[in-house]
Amino acid sequence: MNIIRPKILYPLFSDLTTVNGVGPKTAKLIEKKIGKNLIDLLFHLPHSVIRRLNNLQLKNCPSQSIITKCVKVKKHIPGYYQSRKPYIIFGECEGFDVEIIFFHFRSEYLKDKFPELTEVMVSGKIEWKKDKVQITHPDYLVNINDKDKIPKFETVYPLTSGITNKIIRKSIESSLNKIPNNFPEWIPKKLIDEKKWLSFKKSLEFIHVPQNEKEMKLRNLCFERLGFDEVYANQLGLSLYRKKNQTKKLKNKKKEYFFFTSILKKLDFQLTNAQVKCINEIEDDISKKSQMKRLLQGDVGSGKTLVALSAILNLIEINKQAVLMAPTDLLCFQHFEFISKYTSHLKIKVSLLTSKIKQVDKKKILKDILDGNSQIIIGTHSLISDSVKFYNLGIAVIDEQHKFGVNQRNKILSKGENIHLLLLTATPIPRSLTMTNYGDLDLSIINETPKNRQSIITKVIPLERYNEVITAIKRALKRNEKVYWICPLLEMSEKLDMVALVKRYEQLHKEFREYSPVMAHGKMAKEERENSINSFFTNKSKILVASTVIEVGIDIPDATIIIIENSERFGLAQLHQLRGRVGRGSLQSYCILMYNKTISEIGKSRLHTIRNSNDGFYIAEKDLDLRGPGEIFGSKQSGEENFRLFTLKDFELLETAKKLSENNSLNSKVPYSQQILMSIFNNDEYIQNLN
Ligand code: ADP
Ligand code: MG
Numbered sequence: 001m002n003i004i005r006p007k008i009l010y011p012l013f014s015d016l017t018t019v020n021g022v023g024p025k026t027a028k029l030i031e032k033k034i035g036k037n038l039i040d041l042l043f044h045l046p047h048s049v050i051r052r053l054n055n056l057q058l059k060n061c062p063s064q065s066i067i068t069k070c071v072k073v074k075k076h077i078p079g080y081y082q083s084r085k086p087y088i089i090f091g092e093c094e095g096f097d098v099e100i101i102f103f104h105f106r107s108e109y110l111k112d113k114f115p116e117l118t119e120v121m122v123s124g125k126i127e128w129k130k131d132k133v134q135i136t137h138p139d140y141l142v143n144i145n146d147k148d149k150i151p152k153f154e155t156v157y158p159l160t161s162g163i164t165n166k167i168i169r170k171s172i173e174s175s176l177n178k179i180p181n182n183f184p185e186w187i188p189k190k191l192i193d194e195k196k197w198l199s200f201k202k203s204l205e206f207i208h209v210p211q212n213e214k215e216m217k218l219r220n221l222c223f224e225r226l227g228f229d230e231v232y233a234n235q236l237g238l239s240l241y242r243k244k245n246q247t248k249k250l251k252n253k254k255k256e257y258f259f260f261t262s263i264l265k266k267l268d269f270q271l272t273n274a275q276v277k278c279i280n281e282i283e284d285d286i287s288k289k290s291q292m293k294r295l296l297q298g299d300v301g302s303g304k305t306l307v308a309l310s311a312i313l314n315l316i317e318i319n320k321q322a323v324l325m326a327p328t329d330l331l332c333f334q335h336f337e338f339i340s341k342y343t344s345h346l347k348i349k350v351s352l353l354t355s356k357i358k359q360v361d362k363k364k365i366l367k368d369i370l371d372g373n374s375q376i377i378i379g380t381h382s383l384i385s386d387s388v389k390f391y392n393l394g395i396a397v398i399d400e401q402h403k404f405g406v407n408q409r410n411k412i413l414s415k416g417e418n419i420h421l422l423l424l425t426a427t428p429i430p431r432s433l434t435m436t437n438y439g440d441l442d443l444s445i446i447n448e449t450p451k452n453r454q455s456i457i458t459k460v461i462p463l464e465r466y467n468e469v470i471t472a473i474k475r476a477l478k479r480n481e482k483v484y485w486i487c488p489l490l491e492m493s494e495k496l497d498m499v500a501l502v503k504r505y506e507q508l509h510k511e512f513r514e515y516s517p518v519m520a521h522g523k524m525a526k527e528e529r530e531n532s533i534n535s536f537f538t539n540k541s542k543i544l545v546a547s548t549v550i551e552v553g554i555d556i557p558d559a560t561i562i563i564i565e566n567s568e569r570f571g572l573a574q575l576h577q578l579r580g581r582v583g584r585g586s587l588q589s590y591c592i593l594m595y596n597k598t599i600s601e602i603g604k605s606r607l608h609t610i611r612n613s614n615d616g617f618y619i620a621e622k623d624l625d626l627r628g629p630g631e632i633f634g635s636k637q638s639g640e641e642n643f644r645l646f647t648l649k650d651f652e653l654l655e656t657a658k659k660l661s662e663n664n665s666l667n668s669k670v671p672y673s674q675q676i677l678m679s680i681f682n683n684d685e686y687i688q689n690l691n
Pocket of ligand 1: 269270271272275298299300301302303304305306426450451452555
């Protein structure tokens with residue numbers, strides 16, 4: 001998309017090579033880690049500040065402290081460039097001998113630049129050797145006349161190889177000069193006054209190049225302001241987007257829906273109140289809005305499928321088609337079985353489209369979809385393919401939505417006009433994340449699990465008690481129940497993890513040969529993996545040794561034990577998801593969290609959080625606190641908003657930003673200052689979307 005950016009921003013969105021002192025080579029290095037425009041550099045924030053200005057007398061400065069002092073050069077003691085003997089500039093400061101030491105250094109240069117009997121300014125870490133002070137490879141060494149070249153407050157940046165802190169600092173300093181002085185203020189004056197915030201430019205200046213203690217003190221406010229800017233841009237964008245969808249309200253009369261009502265009669269249980277509430281919210285959308293965009297959140301086992309089915313049937317009843325997309329073949333198959341079973345009396349054709357379907361059958365299915373013979377189509381990513389064309393698609397339901405990217409979502413929506421969208425997620429999403437990442441969607445929450453569920457008993461056990469675990473498994477297997485055994489398989493330690501997983505599998509295989517354990521992990525060929533899961537599903541195998549590939553959605557009610565080895569290495573939200581694989585039937589289920597000796601106290605207390613709570617939302621909030629947003633979803637997802645300056649813990653700021661954004665009226669133009677703000681944070685696609 002071609003982004004129309006306000007002119008005033010051009011300098012900030014120009015190439016890094018426009019920065020003084022940055023050549024193509026450095027630009028490449030910076031680009032790789034930080035970004036390709038000046039603005040990226042400006043948003044690359046320092047993690048700390050070295051105070052070089054140290055007013056203490058030398059005698060009061062301990063070893064390892066950083067000093068900046070004037071030293072009188074007395075003598076040069078040459079070393080050898082390629083030997084271990086260092087080059088030493090010997091001098092005096094406040095009555096103490098000082099040695100400024102260089103290893104592997106070309107000596108002529110030093111001797112010329114800092115001649116004997118002149119004064120130099122040196123800054124670096126000191127080490128006392130009896131009454132003598134040593135500074136090895138000082139951070140700065142300049143002639144006394146150049147002493148202002150040593151920063152009093154030196155900001156320190158997360159680095160990338162090949163670039164020094166000095167280069168980053170210098171490039172940022174010259175980038176700062178490119179921020180126009182006549183930037184309009186986008187934050188309402190009242191809020192600025194209340195928070196005592198400084199301008200955008202000043203805030204960046206104080207953060208990157210603080211000049212004195214007063215500016216140092218104000219830096220926290222500056223960070224806060226920039227964080228607010230970022231989340232305000234995010235919220236402005238989302239609210240524009242939402243309002244756009246809301247403007248096209250239909251004046252449909254609410255009608256009775258018979259299909260779903262007839263299904264309710266077939267259930268041998270009652271819907272929970274939360275399910276009913278969500279079903280009503282969806283019904284409302286469908287009868288009133290030209291396009292629903294809704295996220296349905298509900299913990300594992302809370303009964304989202306039925307809620308989704310209500311939406312699907314409501315559309316079928318007004319002669320539309322529906323798709324249900326899910327991330328794995330098995331999940332699709334389970335949905336297919338479930339929906340076929342409950343809709344059998346309705347004369348509805350339900351089709352399943354996954355990679356498993358034979359080519360001949362596929363042709364027929366595609367034709368049925370195109371002709372409108374198939375009304376409910378369930379499938380994996382295959383549904384997105386261009387060969388799938390609909391007769392009149394009315395609704396798309398996406399299960400385990402975090403497994404799909406925004407593009408895939410959009411692709412499905414492009415297969416018709418004003419298609420209602422319902423996203424399902426079993427990962428409880430903390431409130432702040434919902435507001436920042438899904439603020440363009442309406443929200444329904446199932447915060448209640450069906451009453452007939454037995455709660456899962458969770459135990460936290462050290463690995464040494466392996467034998468007890470084996471005994472417990474034996475008992476369960478005798479009762480004809482099934483067991484998951486989960487080992488971590490993390491990207492950063494993949495090889496070692498793989499070895500451990502295979503080893504565990506082999507050991508369990510020896511121990512439980514008659515129960516035919518099988519193995520499933522992400523590094524296996526897809527087919528092989530699915531075969532394993534399938535034999536577990538169909539009872540050929542009673543033990544499934546797996547990595548987290550089984551995390552999403554699998555519903556195998558007679559699996560009653562899940563062992564999670566090295567559980568300290570998983571995120572809390574992920575552990576909660578894994579635990580949700582058991583306790584799905586009427587039998588008492590167990591989750592055993594095994595940990596290694598090396599676990600920290602914090603690690604243990606995290607596991608106790610899981611043991612003591614079964615509330616996915618509570619656990620997700622904890623996880624967000626402890627490990628950040630990436631962990632909530634297990635892996636990075638494409639749609640996930642990535643904040644550079646705002647921290648999600650600032651919930652109050654987020655709420656303020658949301659409130660302010662809602663004040664904007666859709667009918668008036670987006671104010672110039674807000675356009676700039678959104679453009680700075682690359683949220684301007686929202687503005688364009690309005691046209
Ligand atoms: P999830 O929210 O994890 O997708 P499902 O929709 O798969 O959960 O439901 C899990 C199981 O609970 C299914 O077997 C479903 O039939 C059953 N179920 C759904 N709603 C209820 C309810 N209100 N009472 C009892 N069981 C229910
Ligand atoms: Mg589900």
